[in-house]
Each structure stands twice: as structure tokens, then as C-alpha cells.
Amino acid sequence: MGRYVLRRLLQLIPVFVGTTFLIYVLVWAVPGDPFAGMCGERRCEPGFIQMMTEKYNMDENIVVQYFLYLGNLLQGDFGTTFSGLSVGELIELRYPVSVQLALVAVGIEAVIGLAAGILTGLYGRGFLDNLVLVATLFLISIPVFVTGFVLQILMGFELEWFPPVVGTDPSFYDLLLPGFVLGSLSMAYVSRLTRTSIAENTRADYMRTALAKGQPKRRIVGVHLLRNSAIPVLTFLGTDLGSLMGGAIVTEGIFGIPGVGGLVYEAILQKEGVTVTGVVVLLVIVFLLMNLIIDLLYAVLDPRIRYD
Structure with a gap:
């Protein structure tokens, strides 16, 4: 290893x-x-x-x-903006909020998406399966900014279940609504990917072997089916974390979140190439590290994978 x-x-x-x-x-x-x-x-x-x-x-x-x-x-210097501000300090101020938002979004898409995908994958066609397919198609077809504005008006201003605007020091509860908006598209893909992976692995040879040995259904599903089906989903979730941090410009703008997405947008308008380069380089580092972690987790999920 x-x-x-x-x-x-x-x-x-x-x-x-x-x-x-x-x-x-x-x-x-x-x-x-x-x-x-x-x-x-x-x-x-x-x-x-x-x-x-x-x-x-x-x-x-x-x-x-x-x-x-x-x-x-390599010395930790991300450069300075044309106005003399340190890019590293700007990222240090904005990056924690974007990380929190991305983690909340990944958590929501993992919990809801996996639950929906597992239920539809295990129990096959029926009302629940059709409901999940229609709901995920609905989320995929609607732009994120439309989902954000609708939920902000409905749950923020009308029902007042969530704060419509997030401040500079948001709590976990404050980030639930923007996190759902940010992760809604990926949540639909996670649900469909999980459903397809489970349906495919259900017909695999190792599943028939486990059934022939008379193992309990709970063990067959929990130990064999779900662990092997989780590999493509884990790959998607890991790489999606970096995408959410860099692609949250619309969501951060709707809910007034002072994150990295807004920083990049402001830098593009002001033609601050140093800031844009610094943020994107940081996202590249996140992508590379997440890919390494995912590769190592493969061996945990699938006993057939060994790193000798």
C-alpha cells in the first residue's frame, strides 16, 4: 500500500x-x-x-x-491582485465558506441520492421507481438558478423555513437550502447511477453464488451488492466535490454567500487573472487529492482490489 x-x-x-x-x-x-x-x-x-x-x-x-x-x-505565494491584495488571503477568507457549502451539498446528494437509488434498484419497477425517475428527470431538466430562485422565494420568503440570505458566518442550518440547490443536479445523477449499478450487479455471478450458498439476504445485499455497487457512485461523489466548490457561482450569488465562486466571478469582471489562476490551481489540487483518496477507498469497498 x-x-x-x-x-x-x-x-x-x-x-x-x-x-x-x-x-x-x-x-x-x-x-x-x-x-x-x-x-x-x-x-x-x-x-x-x-x-x-x-x-x-x-x-x-x-x-x-x-x-x-x-x-x-511552491512557497505558498498565490500572487497579488492588480490592486495590491494578496490572493492567498482572499482565498483564505472565501474558501472555508465554499468548502462548507460543497460538503453540505455532497452530503445531501449522497444521503438522498443513495437512498432513492438503493430503494429503486432493490425493489425494481413500481410506483416508487417511476416517482424517482420522474423527480430526477425534473431536477436534471431545470437549470440550477431556477431551482434556487423558486426555493428561495418559497421556503425562504414565503414559508420562512430557511434564511433566504446567508451571512458571512453561516451555520449548518443556514447552508441546508443553498446546499440542496447546489447538489440537486448531482443528486439526480447519483440516484440514477446507484439504481443502474445495483440493477447490474444483481445479475452478477457472485450474487448467484452467494444465493446458492444460502447466505442471508441481508448479508448478500449489505456486504456484496451494496459495496460493489458503491464504487462508481463513490467516484462520482469524490470528483463532484471539487466541481461544486468551483461551480457554485450561481448558488452563492442567489443566497448572498461570500465564497470562492463569487470571488472568481468578480475577478473575471475585473480581469484579475492572478485571482482566477490562484483559485483554479487550488481546485486542481483538490481534484488530484480526491482522486487519490478515492483510489485508496476502492480496496476498502471491493476485496478483489489490492495494491501490492
Whole structure:
């Protein structure tokens, strides 16, 4: 196991360098003047443009720029914005809220999605199965911003079950409604994926062997069927965590959550490439670590998988 973990960590290095280089090039190679608008309605002085260009190494080749940025990044420096603010401090202020929101969303989609998928997968066709299929199709077909506005008005303003706007220091209860909105689409996919996986594994050879041996149905379902069916669902949930943190711009905007999504949106409007690059690089790190954790959990769920 230790040798496998070390090998996987070494494999993450070229993946990290390749993805971050691609992100850096896509952000900084965009045509246009990144300093346009910094001086208000009038044009910036040539001396100011020259100073900013040298400060952010934009007079160098894009490859040189990237490796200079990577060297600072390895020291924990995510750079500074054009207005002189530390990107690391901005992320430190916004990131915890986005992590909490993403964890709540993943928890909701895991609990509700798995429960619906297991019930429909075990008991086959019927009223419950049709209800879940229609409900998940309904969630998939409706945009997230529509779901967010409807639930905010209905459960926030009309029924007053949840706070319609989340503050800077939200509690778990405050994040339940935006967490449901953020995870609603993935919840539908988790339900359908679980249902399909269970239905497929029910007809597997090891299930027939367990039945032939006379094992109790509870053990067959709990030990054999559910553990093997959970592998594709676990993969989806693990990778979805990073997607939710980076894709929560709409949800955070609707509920007034000061998270990373809003930070990226503001940076795009202000053409702050340093902030966009810093946040996306952090999300890449989250994706890589989550993939490593998922790979290690495979051996826990499926005894046939061994890392020797």
C-alpha cells in the first residue's frame, strides 16, 4: 500500500504541472489589455503600464512566466491582485465558506441520492421507481438558478423555513437550502447511477453464488451488492466535490454567500487573472487529492482490489 501511495503521489506531479500550465496559458494568453480600466475613464500612463508589466513578468515568454509563478506557488505565494491584495488571503477568507457549502451539498446528494437509488434498484419497477425517475428527470431538466430562485422565494420568503440570505458566518442550518440547490443536479445523477449499478450487479455471478450458498439476504445485499455497487457512485461523489466548490457561482450569488465562486466571478469582471489562476490551481489540487483518496477507498469497498 505504501509503495502504491508513493507511486501515485509521484504521478500527480506531471499531472499538476501540466494542468496548471494549461490553466495559466488559457488565463494569461487571452488577447486584450489586462490593465485596461485601472485608471478610470482615462488611459493609463505608459510608465504605469510598463511598471505593471514588469511586476507581473508579462514582458517574459509565457513559459518563463509560468515557471516564475510556479516557483512562488511552491512557497505558498498565490500572487497579488492588480490592486495590491494578496490572493492567498482572499482565498483564505472565501474558501472555508465554499468548502462548507460543497460538503453540505455532497452530503445531501449522497444521503438522498443513495437512498432513492438503493430503494429503486432493490425493489425494481413500481410506483416508487417511476416517482424517482420522474423527480430526477425534473431536477436534471431545470437549470440550477431556477431551482434556487423558486426555493428561495418559497421556503425562504414565503414559508420562512430557511434564511433566504446567508451571512458571512453561516451555520449548518443556514447552508441546508443553498446546499440542496447546489447538489440537486448531482443528486439526480447519483440516484440514477446507484439504481443502474445495483440493477447490474444483481445479475452478477457472485450474487448467484452467494444465493446458492444460502447466505442471508441481508448479508448478500449489505456486504456484496451494496459495496460493489458503491464504487462508481463513490467516484462520482469524490470528483463532484471539487466541481461544486468551483461551480457554485450561481448558488452563492442567489443566497448572498461570500465564497470562492463569487470571488472568481468578480475577478473575471475585473480581469484579475492572478485571482482566477490562484483559485483554479487550488481546485486542481483538490481534484488530484480526491482522486487519490478515492483510489485508496476502492480496496476498502471491493476485496478483489489490492495494491501490492
